Amino acid sequence: MKSVNIALVHHPVLNKKNEVIGSAVTNLDLHDIARAARTYGVANYYITTPYEDQRKLAGEIIGHWQTGHGATYNPARKEALSTIRLAESVEQVVTELKQQNKNLLVVATSARAYQTCISYHDLRERIENGTPVLLLFGTAHGLAPQVMEMVDTVAEPLKGATDYNHLSVRSAASIIFDRLLG
Amino acid sequence: MKSVNIALVHHPVLNKKNEVIGSAVTNLDLHDIARAARTYGVANYYITTPYEDQRKLAGEIIGHWQTGHGATYNPARKEALSTIRLAESVEQVVTELKQQNKNLLVVATSARAYQTCISYHDLRERIENGTPVLLLFGTAHGLAPQVMEMVDTVAEPLKGATDYNHLSVRSAASIIFDRLLG
Numbered sequence: 617m618k619s620v621n622i623a624l625v626h627h628p629v630l631n632k633k634n635e636v637i638g639s640a641v642t643n644l645d646l647h648d649i650a651r652a653a654r655t656y657g658v659a660n661y662y663i664t665t666p667y668e669d670q671r672k673l674a675g676e677i678i679g680h681w682q683t684g685h686g687a688t689y690n691p692a693r694k695e696a697l698s699t700i701r702l703a704e705s706v707e708q709v710v711t712e713l714k715q716q717n718k719n720l721l722v723v724a725t726s727a728r729a730y731q732t733c734i735s736y737h738d739l740r741e742r743i744e745n746g747t748p749v750l751l752l753f754g755t756a757h758g759l760a761p762q763v764m765e766m767v768d769t770v771a772e773p774l775k776g777a778t779d780y781n782h783l784s785v786r787s788a789a790s791i792i793f794d795r796l797l798g
Numbered sequence: 799m800k801s802v803n804i805a806l807v808h809h810p811v812l813n814k815k816n817e818v819i820g821s822a823v824t825n826l827d828l829h830d831i832a833r834a835a836r837t838y839g840v841a842n843y844y845i846t847t848p849y850e851d852q853r854k855l856a857g858e859i860i861g862h863w864q865t866g867h868g869a870t871y872n873p874a875r876k877e878a879l880s881t882i883r884l885a886e887s888v889e890q891v892v893t894e895l896k897q898q899n900k901n902l903l904v905v906a907t908s909a910r911a912y913q914t915c916i917s918y919h920d921l922r923e924r925i926e927n928g929t930p931v932l933l934l935f936g937t938a939h940g941l942a943p944q945v946m947e948m949v950d951t952v953a954e955p956l957k958g959a960t961d962y963n964h965l966s967v968r969s970a971a972s973i974i975f976d977r978l979l980g
Contacts, residue, residue, distance in 0.1 A: 777800075787969070791980070
């Protein structure tokens with residue numbers, strides 16, 4: 617039984633100048649990543665932000681598609697957004713998921729190469745062998761060092777056919793789901 | 799020498815009721831798909847729309863990142879958007895590309911299964927053997943029948959781990975680039 621969970625992290629992340637910031641929740645990240653998550657059977661899609669107003673905004677958007685006009689207008693979107701959970705922090709997500717299964721493997725994604733990387737091939741195997749996984753995706757310019765320090769491992773950076781590696785987090789998440797679960 | 803080109807089609811496409819419409823160009827489709835296209839070495843990313851005001855809008859967005867403030871603020875984005883070409887129709891794109899190489903293979907993408915599908919494995923092989931390819935992506939609810947009738951073949955629908963298949967065109971394009979060129 618595969619269990620893949622993801623968190624889109626809005627704090628602590630880096631800005632262009634490598635400073636630690638909190639980023640804004642965007643409507644599009646909710647929709648695009650939820651649709652891909654639902655397609656590939658991701659169990660829970662966490663939106664983490666310490667800002668209450670941002671969680672409220674996300675909750676209102678989700679509510680529109682879950683119980684508002686959107687739910688009848690587009691039932692497929694309702695289904696996708698039903699994978700979303702709101703959380704204050706990465707720590708909260710890890711604690712919640714570890715209560716369900718203490719073997720949880722927490723994996724950061726990054727456009728940079730780290731010494732202790734896990735390949736998609738190996739990660740796919742771990743998932744198929746029943747290890748529950750939490751994949752962390754950073755918004756803005758990526759996950760801050762304090763997040764990288766708390767994870768069990770880092771997924772290898774996605775390589776395209778060129779040395780250009782500035783994928784949107786929406787594209788990166790979609791490709792990673794396909795490699796791990798497709 | 800691989801040659802993969804793509805076109806994001808804004809007309810003729812289908813709406814929710816299966817009627818043929820023209821859709822609006824969106825800023826995000828330009829950015830997300832251009833970044834993925836650049837990462838995977840796509841040669842040209844065509845935006846096709848018969849509406850002059852929509853081509854003008856797209857041209858202004860691209861201009862901001864090519865020669866405006868955006869070009870110095872974010873050179874990586876400048877590089878990604880440099881793959882974009884504007885065209886009036888799919889026919890114009892096909893004619894342009896066939897002038898360069900008459901062996902062009904025109905491939906539609908679709909969430910539906912068609913009788914004459916090509917697998918990503920076979921399409922990847924064709925690309926590696928030097929066949930120049932044009933991949934068509936539909937906006938809104940997908941490419942209209944008149945586009946499906948003019949293509950050489952249709953790529954197999956993307957299958958995730960579930961029977962839900964409502965990926966955004968941005969996610970679908972990213973995953974297809976990874977399967978064909980990753």
